[in-house]
Amino acid sequence: GENVEQHPSTLSVQEGDSAVIKCTYSDSASNYFPWYKQELGKRPQLIIDIRSNVGEKKDQRIAVTLNKTAKHFSLHITETQPEDSAVYFCAALSGGSYIPTFGRGTSLIVHP
């Protein structure tokens, strides 16, 4: 089955800095890669996703890049703000499954 590794487990940055979270996956058939943000005590919410037919997607301060050859994808947050502090989960879904495999999460802390 699919295996998703996520790094780092904790990331601490100063407000205004950029943050990058990386995930690798094992199943070359995976074709959908969502990122979820979970604030403390709240439910996970989708912040951006990418499908395997594109290499990059941006939405304001957030971007995701996908390298299918290397089987890794990354979340980039620019000009970080304290409200970006949360746990971020990456996930991968293969073409043959509707069940996502989640990474273990990255706790992002943005210091004002």
Next chain:
Amino acid sequence: GAGVSQSPSNKVTEKGKDVELRCDPISGHTALYWYRQRLGQGLEFLIYFQGNSAPDKSGLPSDRFSAERTGESVSTLTIQRTQQEDSAVYLCASSWTSGNVRNEQFFGPGTRLTVL
């Protein structure tokens, strides 16, 4: 429109008792998922329902866990003879699926289960 709802929001029970958790998915969403999230941990897949197909139960940790869903509506997750290690937040999510298209999962607020 209304999002995914779950009840109860909190449940405290004694070891050995049975508990039933409820999930109301977004109307029209054919797929429904249950996850377990232990404190400070990731999302552990439990079970997946898709329309009227047989559910994928591959994530259920033991035969004490079971779930039902009637059609494309409400789902209940039942844990029998609860153990302290069952303490966690149980999250439900639903999504709209069509063919090979994978779409966003919308999560409920979760049920925090504490087994004393």
